[in-house]
Amino acid sequence: MRLPLMLRVKYGIGRYLPFLKIRPPKVDRQAAMMLRPGRNSMLTWEKRETGETMLLVPQNEKVGRVTRTMAKFLKAPTERQVELDEVGGYVWELCDGSLTVDAIVQRTCKQYKMNRREAEVSVTMFLQMLHERNFIGFYKKTGKKA
Amino acid sequence: MPTQVQSKLIRAEKRAAQNAEINSTKQTVIGWQGVRCMLPPDWNVTGFSMDRENGYLRVDAPAPGTMTVQIRWSNAARVQKGPPNLYTFLAPRFRKLLKRPEPAVPKPDMKANLEKILKETAKQAKKAKSGFESTIKPEKTEGDDDERTAINFSWNGGGRGQGKIWYCAICHRIIVAQVVGMPRDQTAMALIASQLFSTLHDHSIDGYDRWALYDLQVDVPDDFRLEDQKLLSGYLHLGFRRGSERILVDRWGLANVTLKKFTLDAWFRNHALVKLKRLPKDERALHGHECEHYTGSIPAIARIRALRETKGALRRFATRYESGIWECPDTNKLYAIQVAHNKRSVGLWEEVAERCDCH
Numbered sequence: 025m026r027l028p029l030m031l032r033v034k035y036g037i038g039r040y041l042p043f044l045k046i047r048p049p050k051v052d053r054q055a056a057m058m059l060r061p062g063r064n065s066m067l068t069w070e071k072r073e074t075g076e077t078m079l080l081v082p083q084n085e086k087v088g089r090v091t092r093t094m095a096k097f098l099k100a101p102t103e104r105q106v107e108l109d110e111v112g113g114y115v116w117e118l119c120d121g122s123l124t125v126d127a128i129v130q131r132t133c134k135q136y137k138m139n140r141r142e143a144e145v146s147v148t149m150f151l152q153m154l155h156e157r158n159f160i161g162f163y164k165k166t167g168k169k170a
Numbered sequence: 171m172p173t174q175v176q177s178k179l180i181r182a183e184k185r186a187a188q189n190a191e192i193n194s195t196k197q198t199v200i201g202w203q204g205v206r207c208m209l210p211p212d213w214n215v216t217g218f219s220m221d222r223e224n225g226y227l228r229v230d231a232p233a234p235g236t237m238t239v240q241i242r243w244s245n246a247a248r249v250q251k252g253p254p255n256l257y258t259f260l261a262p263r264f265r266k267l268l269k270r271p272e273p274a275v276p277k278p279d280m281k282a283n284l285e286k287i288l289k290e291t292a293k294q295a296k297k298a299k300s301g302f303e304s305t306i307k308p309e310k311t312e313g314d315d316d317e318r319t320a321i322n323f324s325w326n327g328g329g330r331g332q333g334k335i336w337y338c339a340i341c342h343r344i345i346v347a348q349v350v351g352m353p354r355d356q357t358a359m360a361l362i363a364s365q366l367f368s369t370l371h372d373h374s375i376d377g378y379d380r381w382a383l384y385d386l387q388v389d390v391p392d393d394f395r396l397e398d399q400k401l402l403s404g405y406l407h408l409g410f411r412r413g414s415e416r417i418l419v420d421r422w423g424l425a426n427v428t429l430k431k432f433t434l435d436a437w438f439r440n441h442a443l444v445k446l447k448r449l450p451k452d453e454r455a456l457h458g459h460e461c462e463h464y465t466g467s468i469p470a471i472a473r474i475r476a477l478r479e480t481k482g483a484l485r486r487f488a489t490r491y492e493s494g495i496w497e498c499p500d501t502n503k504l505y506a507i508q509v510a511h512n513k514r515s516v517g518l519w520e521e522v523a524e525r526c527d528c529h
Binding site for chain 2: 054074075109110111136137138139140141142143145146149
């Protein structure tokens with residue numbers, strides 16, 4: 025969820041000058057539960073027999089020509105691997121932009137017979153972590169990014 | 171656009187559906203420090219205190235910011251006037267030694283207690299710049315043997331609350347229980363309040379306290395005190411102590427995922443209180459599941475460590491260890507109960523394990 029430049033500048037000032045009390049608005053929980061997580065199209069993944077899911081994250085995409093040449097010369101890997109456990113892989117597969125966070129929590133609850141609150145905490149934290157790493161984005165409605 | 175009458179009807183229908191749901195579905199059992207009650211499904215504990223004498227418990231509705239149940243308790247028998255002295259320290263011990271009856275506990279002033287609580291709530295309402303009104307109903311006696319002296323109350327200001335304060339002559343506890351919500355939830359609040367007050371118990375009947383939260387329900391003897399807890403997503407741990415004796419209750423979620431990598435035995439070996447290598451193992455049936463059961467004496471090094479942890483307390487010094495782990499496929503969870511006990515407490519593990527509801 026990338027903010028417009030003006031807002032980013034405003035919140036940046038608020039962060040370094042806390043006495044101005046400029047803070048980003050708190051996200052309403054109900055609104056957050058209705059967001060639809062969608063996977064980053066740059067990423068590929070494969071499911072292993074053991075149940076784990078391996079995410080392949082491309083590297084050196086946004087680097088300069090010199091760095092790219094150096095990476096080629098030093099045979100640096102072009103992609104990074106991130107391993108998700110079985111539950112993580114299940115949630116990852118559900119992040120196709122059509123299901124809301126709430127629906128993902130419900131499905132995880134049902135699949136792994138978890139308590140609703142436990143599932144909600146784990147799934148939201150996991151989605152937050154994926155979002156921080158730019159593996160997923162959130163849509164307000166199908167097709168429209170929040 | 172629906173008319174005013176139509177929208178009123180829609181709202182009434184919604185309310186009726188909500189009430190029917192509350193009445194029909196499976197209830198959640200909440201149990202903490204001897205206090206237990208039943209609430210609608212998916213209500214969960216969100217706040218608690220570790221203290222048994224004076225503590226609180228907070229249980230929230232599934233949708234946050236809607237309704238909350240708050241329960242506070244204090245022990246009227248433990249209220250000391252003035253600083254502790256040698257008499258207050260020795261008297262209960264001698265009384266116990268000489269098997270003398272406990273002195274009569276004077277009945278606490280309930281109204282004063284309630285007014286103090288309402289004053290605090292009024293202060294909060296004033297901070298939120300909203301008016302405050304409260305209603306206190308007359309005192310009445312309740313219970314099978316009229317052991318409860320109770321006062322019902324309600325307040326309105328910022329939010330809305332419906333509660334009850336009572337003193338139990340058996341356990342000498344003063345309990346304040348209230349349902350707090352927004353003014354729009356008045357009907358649902360009344361339902362929850364009536365359910366809460368009719369199911370709330372403040373002391374054990376058979377000498378066992380029910381500890382129940384997040385699908386975990388276990389009965390532990392009421393003289394064991396909660397020592398530590400871990401309430402994580404997917405892992406719950408409750409540790410109890412009585413002198414040197416201990417009861418540890420663990421519950422892991424996602425059993426099917428865990429058991430793909432580990433065997434039940436290997437998983438438990440990594441999490442047991444003592445090294446299980448030399449302890450004899452047997453398998454027995456428990457709640458319709460296969461339980462891996464270990465029993466034996468506690469190694470000398472572990473005994474020394476326990477002695478150090480209890481600061482030299484020799485009361486009921488634990489010399490025996492008994493534990494068991496089982497998988498409940500119905501709930502996809504692993505349950506483990508470990509007991510470090512004295513020779514006098516033989517059969518404690520069986521009793522706790524039998525009283526642990528897994529499905």
